[in-house]
Amino acid sequence: MKARAKILSLALAGTMIVSAGVFGTMAYLTDTKEVKNTFTVGNVSITLDEAKVNLDGTYETDQDNRVTANEYKLMPGHHYIKDPTVTVEANSEDAYIRALVTVSNADAVTEVLGDIFEDEVITELSDEWDQVGGPVEGEGTLTYEFRYKEVVTASDTDIGLAALFTGFTIPGAVDNEGLESLAGMRIDVVAQAIQADGFADAGAAWNAFKGESTQTTEETGE
Structure with a gap:
């Protein structure tokens, strides 16, 4: 009887050991997947230029020769080419564009012109x-x-906007004294761009222009 009990105990012990061994080698069923996020940075980029002209305001070569500054010799009754043109560069985000035209020697300009x-x-x-x-x-x-x-909507190519204006004319009625008072006059143009995304309209965008939004500025002058 004791021998049978011992055998049974050993058998049970063996069973327990085997069972422990089986359960010890089991693993949970698992799986892993991964999503990788890549972030790029948006931008808004513009250029501003105008045709290169001679002192008399005529093309130096043609309208495709572009610069960021010109000089003029003013004469009554004469027309001068000045065509400030903004280009929104390829891969810019949707953007609002504006231009600020600043005239110096303002008192004389207002009085004469x-x-x-x-x-x-x-x-x-x-x-x-x-x-x-x-x-x-x-x-x-x-x-x-x-x-x-x-x-101006995003594009993979440059987008040239219409020139803000194409020139200026000194009226023929301006006399020598008036012409002399215009000496040192400048017409400077600053172009600015700001992302359109996140703004209800252009007014909201320009009110926020000095904040943290994507923006850029270009300038030409006379």
Whole structure:
């Protein structure tokens, strides 16, 4: 009896050992998957230029020769080419575009030429741009704001916008004294761009222009 009990105990012990061995080698059923996120950075990039001209305001070569500054010799009754043009560079995000036109020697300019936009000193203002409000006075300057009417949508190629205007004319009625008072006059153009995403409209975007949003500025001058 004791022998049978011992055998049974050994058998049970063996069973327990075997069972322990089986359960000890079991593993949970598992699986693993992975999602990898790659982040790129958006940008808004523009250029601003105008045709290279001679002192008399005629093309030095042709309108495709572009620069960021020109010099002019003013004469009554003469027309001068000046065509500030913004290009939104390839792979920029959707963007709002505006241009700020600043005229120096403002007192003399106003007295001799009047309002350079209302009195058509600046010629052929593009209908693709809207003037916003009146001129803002600075220290001897007047600054006019123009906004491109449409959001410029993202593209994998450069997008050239219509020139803001194409030139300016000194009226024939300007006499020698008036002409001399215009010496040192400058017409500087600054172009600015800001992302369209995240803004309800252009007004909201430009109100936030000095914040943290993606933005860029380009300038030309006379």
